[in-house]
Amino acid sequence: MQQIVFGNYLPGNSLIHRLNPVTKILAVLLLITWTLVANNWLNYGILGCALIVQISAARLSLSMMLHTIIPFLWLIGFTLLIQILFGTGGTIYFHWGVVKITSTGLVTAGLILVRFTLIIMEAALLTMTTSPNAIAAGIERLLQPLKRLKVPVSTIGMMISIALRFIPTLLTELQTIMDAQRSRGTNFNQGKLWERVRNIGTLIIPLLVASFRHADHLADALGASGYSVQAVRTSYRKFIWRPADTGSLGLVIVLGLLVLGTRGF
Template sequence: MMNKLIFGRYIPGASFIHRMDPRAKLLGSFYFIAIIFLANNWQTYAVLAVFTLSAAALSKINLRFFIRGIRPLIWLILFTVALQMLFTQGGAVYFQWWIFSITEFGVINGLFIFCRFVLIIFMSTLLTLTTPPLALSDAIEYLLRPFKVIKVPVHEISLMLSIALRFVPTLMDETEKIMNAQRARGVDFGEGNLIQKMKAIIPLLIPLFVSSFNRAEDLATAMEARGYQGGEGRSKYRILDWQFGDTMVMLLFAALTAALIFIRS
């Protein structure tokens, strides 16, 4: 169901994770994705899992929201795991047919890939659930400031990302409304084979595109009416404030990196 997608949604709260500077959360998320490739055995993945679940617990957000973040990508994850299992050679052979074989190393690598996907999705979901889209946009703009030297339109890029994150849940809700209206007229989106299901989705696209373009035009008109002329010379209403806790979190990521290097095989 479209209304079960949580990408881009923000859940208000007063937890430590919610109060962190968005720059720290953004840096921490990207850094986590980088260091996860240091994990190469069960001990390192266990450390990463404990770290991720502890961060989720600190956010005081129900675990089911994080599980919802996995559902839209579950087939991609399973497909990638299957490829790893079928084409990675080494160790005992459990199954073999033609060019396909399932070996000990293939199963282990497949499970590691699955853990890696789940941990990355959990961390990225934690970022979006605890950070308002506007705060995330401000953090991206701040971190990209050095690229202004080479004439990169940093403010415009951050604005586009902010608008995209803001309207993903809106478009999902709009899709759900259109699907409910189609169901009321007798359309069954779960009926038939794959081709028939794809054909049933086509009537959704036209009203969704029309609604999206109308919404974009209304947004552009509202921005022009408020005198928006880009980022040059604009003051900031929201001031980012790096706290001592943000520094401690960065040090915790450094300690996590040292622990992974120490216990990896």
């Protein structure tokens, strides 16, 4: 099986796959909002159960979804470390200078970990069950009212589609560069902190060069195919709003009301 990374689209015919992309984009935005509003373990338990139901409806495995978190582990780890070492309130377990490990800091770090996990997996579920072209079409549909203000809605949709398409490409490119550096003796997991930062810094320039190379090739391909920003575009596939879309959004709204109603527990 191919390596699953954030941004990969997995074709399928599940209930989630068949939903209108506008529905899925709105649902993910609402679910992320509910996740940010949640403030206790009961809230996150409700949202976690809802996520498991979504994963099951999309016919995906939980382990596959957890794999999408790997590229963000450094950000999650850094955020948790700051919260654990400098949190205040509650019982103090360790205190040395400005470093203070407290019960409140540990609980807050746990909540932040769950929050990050839910948000990343909700976004990954969208990209796994919706093709980049469908996401671009959905965003373009949502931004349609802005056309009256001369906003280039079609161009924005194209840019988002391209950005989503190249997320897995650049992650694969990064892994290739890291493997090449390891073959030359670079170790990203050992050594002092400043040595690890320096080693990671050596990845920036090769990754930028690869990004510019991909952008140059894409520009050539668009030019060769006669792409023009001013051209009027039609869509081969028409997305229809169905009762399942109305029901899905309704369930997401009910879930949000449930989260808001249990914030005080």
